[in-house]
Amino acid sequence: MFVLAELEDTVKIVPNDFGKNDNDAVTDALNVKYANKVVQEVGLCICVHDILSTSEGFILYGDGCSYIKATFRLTVFRPFVGEVLTGRIKSCSPNGVKVTMGFFDDIHIPGATLQPGSEFDPAEQVWVWNYDGEKLYMDIDEPIRFRVLREIFTDTTPTLHPTGGGGGSSGRRHSVADLSASNDLVANSIKIPPYALTCTIQEDGLGLLSWWGS
Known part of the structure; x- marks a missing residue:
């Protein structure tokens, strides 16, 4: 019923969380982003199980936030067929x-x-x-x-119309969590989970x- 899924993502750490150690800050940010969200072909994310690795943080000019690339495992609800x-x-x-x-x-x-x-x-x-x-x-x-x-699995991500590039169809999206607010509005309007x-x-x-x- 519950499985571990390994994912990779770049996490934004806001200045208020700079006092935390990197592992705790990354875990908290990932839980905010993924908990109770569906990742296509992965399942319903429950919480972060552990952090496997992280990169050095980098700060964008004029932003002030730290960005850390993390490889992590999520506890996911995804029963197998026949269970x-x-x-x-x-x-x-x-x-x-x-x-x-x-x-x-x-x-x-x-x-x-x-x-x-x-x-x-x-x-x-x-x-x-x-x-x-x-x-x-x-x-x-x-x-x-x-x-x-x-x-x-139904991809409820809103269809975007970029002005140039980025319209390729190679591979699935990494996560619907990236557009969670928009996804929730779309899913609720058409009633497709x-x-x-x-x-x-x-x-x-x-x-x-x-x-x-x-």
Whole structure:
């Protein structure tokens, strides 16, 4: 569920942080930039795990800030396909069930990947599993166990139109954290998360924990 990802970035240290040692200053700056942000093809960044190396700091003329190139490792939420996780039901709709893990909400279980015999109850606004003549309701906030079918990364970085150069398409962007404020506005306006999981409960042992006595 959690992995370590190695990245490299140039960090800006403001004068107020010059009293810190380089490692602490770099760690704090990186956490501000990456924590709770999605890096494309990497996952949801939680926090800096450690700093592997740093360069000498350099100061730009007229700026006053120090810039340090750092190689570091991030603790990242990125379950592997096939992994079984546990969360809670956040909402239900005719399209399926949305699950939250508290810190990550973009988990979708489509109606087609629910237990066979499941149907959506429009009156209760929940899914119901019809099992041996019983109606097992998938109520909001119930603990649920599910398996990851696939992950979806969507680049929500705004399209830029430079006046010259820089328009090459070689490789992915290093991080969406670089334009986090703009990205959040775009993502919220079109309702497409930068990272999402599609999951299933269509096998024994998966679904509400109460169904299986665990």
